Amino acid sequence: MSERNHPNIESGAERADSADAGDAVHTRVQLATANATITALSAKLDVADAEIKQLRQRMHDALNHISEIKAILNMRKSERK
Numbered sequence: 001m002s003e004r005n006h007p008n009i010e011s012g013a014e015r016a017d018s019a020d021a022g023d024a025v026h027t028r029v030q031l032a033t034a035n036a037t038i039t040a041l042s043a044k045l046d047v048a049d050a051e052i053k054q055l056r057q058r059m060h061d062a063l064n065h066i067s068e069i070k071a072i073l074n075m076r077k078s079e080r081k
Helices: 012-080
Strands: none
16 A cells, blocks of 8 residues: 555655644744743843842942941041040
């Protein structure tokens, strides 16, 4: 029996088309996965960026506080002289 006459046997071209379709589906799944990964990483970067901004502000506040303490200590030191 030839491939064309038997309903359960795909021709070579049909198998190639099926493989191409499978590759296309696999590629779409990979792209969707990559897109989801990029979206998740972008969200994590946004969170990290906000945390960095908050830490910078805290560091700035701490440096201002240190400057204030130094000024007070210098005033006390000059009062003793």
